Amino acid sequence: MRFERLRAETLENWIDSTSVAMRHKRRLVIAVSGYEERSSYWSKRVMRDLKPSDTTQWLVAGFTDRKEDGSRPENDRFYLDAGLNILEFPSDEESGICETVSVTLAGMLRRAPRSDIEVHIDYSSMPRSWYCSLFRKCHTLLRQRDTLFMWYVGGIYDGAEFPTAGVSDISLFCGQPTINPRVRTHIFGLGFDRIRASAIFRVLDPQKLVCFYGDPGVRHDYVDRVRSDNRDLLAAAQFDFAASIGNFPEAFSKIADVVRDFSRLGDVILVPDGPKPLVLASSLAPEFFGRRGIVSLHVKRRKDHLSHGQNIQASGSIYGFSIAGVESNQDAEIQLVASSHPSRSSFEQSATEDRHTV
Amino acid sequence: MESLSNRIHGTTGSNPFREVQAKTFGDDKLVTEFYPTTSYLSLFNEQHEILLGSRGSGKTAILRMLSYSCLKRITDSRVRKFADQHRYFGFYIPLHLEFMASLPQDSFDGTGNTEFFQFAFNCAAAKAFLTEIQTLTQDTFKNSHERLKREAVLIERISAMWLLGKASKFATFEDIADEVDRMYYQQQPWKDGTTIPIPLFAKHLFAPIMAVLPQVCRELNIDINKTHWLACVDEAEFIKPAYLRCFNSFMRSEKRPIVLKLATQPYKYTILDTLIPGIVAESNGNDFNFRSIDLAWNSEDFRSLADHILDRRLNRTGFFDEPVRLEEFVGKIGDDDPKDYFRADIGDDIASDQWILDGILKELSAERRARFENIRDNPDRVSSDYFKKFSPVFYMRYLKRETAPGNRKAGLFAGPELIRRIADGNPRRFILIMHDMFEQARASKLGPKNQHEIIELFAEREFERAAGLPEYGILLDGILKAVGTLLESRVHGKREMIEAGINFEIQPALLSNPVVRGALELGIGYSFLFVDQRSLLGRLTQDTEFRLAHVVAAKYWLPMRRGTSLVLQSRHAKELISQKLLNRAPSTSKECSTALGVLQLDLFEQPEKETRT
16 A cells, blocks of 8 residues: 655644645545543634635544543534534444545545545544544545545543453454464554553463554653553563654654564564554554555454543644545546455455555 | 572573563474473374363463474474374464454354355465475485475375366475465455355365375375374464354364364363254263363472473573573472471571471460360371461461561572462463573572562562453452452451461352353463362362462462362342343453442351342
């Protein structure tokens, strides 16, 4: 899969540089009204410049559950006051939101085939199955002249407790393993989910382990916290490395480099966790390489029925990146694929393309 | 207490106990470090077997060592016998989680996709089989011309059978393996009952191998009627229940000369149904056997295995030319009995048997002290009823109390026997302990006090890991803490000393709660709990006697012995416990403490009737 025009973005620079061209572009803005306070942080910052209009379409998604938790009522009110409806989807199922986005995007492409399109996704409060699948979906549907923006608002995680995991929660997100590989290297992303990371570690029982974490973190003390929380895994790792959450292309390149190195020995299994930009980067690495033996696993987050959803506050930092679409046929009729997972044959096809760029 | 560990004092370099998993080893290293236990040697038979072993018990090492490539390199005479007979040819098939996760998942348990699973599994099995055939061919025909000729015939025969119409394309076994790979990756998953594009590979398990075995045997001058081909399937805990039916069908339908040796964790082989409704595979030797490969901490097998691993690893450091046993490396005091370490700690001149007995009597109830007067003149009764029964409790109470202020260290958890106890027969746990011992020995002398400190820290760390175990880990952690704290209060909390240990039973109503059962089974699977062989191979029942792992006992300073019979009970009515309370596994510690708070677990010396609703 090609990763072209991949670059880091800051919200201020993007707003400054695009204000003149605002009217000439079509935009689809995808946000979430969730129980986290930060769910509406980015939207509040950009709403003045990206008001819903003929050229700028907003799509706000809400979870069907936990509607009274945390900041959900305030977030709903903000979006409703802005005249936006909230489309509801189950938080543990990505197909609904992906299909809605596909249909919306296809409509935009059909209505304005000559216009450049920008898709902006604020994935700060999305479950990983949503934002990883939405990235793949939009990246595939958008044409090379279009641009996909992914925005992430750093969060304050104080005292957050995360649920454990089991074999049944683990699924293959991207890539295909080989049969009976000689060597397997697991690359674990680390975050505050100590119990969960440990559970996954115990299930997978890695042969060779490499760990990574976000550094610099959203707050300076987060790095020490992650290292301390995950000391067992770090002690078991062959080596560990840090990746910046503020610079997605750099983080992606760093992860991809490690994947490439270890893929010479055998299979590489990425187990993304930690800050969302790093989860996204590591989830997509198999797609970038497009060959057998590099896979990313996703671990479903269990619902804790006793406590409310963690009301994560915005740290104030917004990290973004943009990337060009991959659809090469400019006038192609958009194929709507309901499933967010590529078929085995389409994966094989992408494997043979071997046209990687970062 | 002199020990060979002094020899590494002040040295640097890598710790030879860093690697803990057999799957990270190359064949050479695996063969060098492998110790053939009795259970390994007994696997050379023609019975399908499901090998049950806790995490780190050596399942992977055993299965890999059954494969022909590894078996042929072993020098141990007990194994060479099997290798030289050329009656058993093993091939190793690991089923990794990501491989299993890559299979289509139309349903949670795999129903509807069994044909595709069989196809995928057969591809994996075929590749493993080819690897061994290649080695076998090289070993059988030393003359290169003859070997090339036979290889060509084998390649043609196998490819003609497996890859119809493409036989002429392959020059090596690797070519066929690559083609199997290609076939697997190009095959779109299909649902059961729809068209089967690859007839042979989509048939029952091992169908492709069965199809070529007669010809392979003929070309390799092997009498097929006198050989057994051991299909060693590893990491079967990741197999979905519906796929287990494929294995049951295979075992039920008698497919010798292929003999299945499938390794999984206890309680993970959940169903015995076959693919034919109403037909089940029967254990106890009819269709297959369940076998435990876990070792008892005090077995001769574990003692030899531990010494063997230690010797080979230390040998790599270059500091030891002679064979090294655990006794020699860490040293021991006296007969390596807890009493020896206690006396060394208190001072031999002070802690005489009489001093210990006086100490015991002082801490017993007035009633017991009075009873003692009746047997005072009977040394045998004094020894059995007082000294042996209470001294392990006394040592723990005394030293914990003495060292509680923190101004001195205890030296009780020390010595080779204690290390084997803490490892609890688990090779991986033993290696982890030795890793820490090795580090300590490099920094300072490995005396009893330092060993005790290492064991305490190890126990603390190992215990912490329970919460991080998958699925029911948090509940297991909660249960272990509850039981540990209750036992601790029996040993240390009371003014009067009572007989105590680490064994207990569990109230039937609690056992019938699937979530509690899940947590207990997980504890057994990860060596935090131990049960009798019958309960391990079958299921947990009201007769099952549980034992806390010694590593948990060390954390709570509990005597590592059976103790009085105790029952872990909830105070609620059994209907509530089995059906309403705790109907899902807690996924956070907050949820868990709420759930356990509701259950109100307690230990009772006699089963107590439910008193509350």
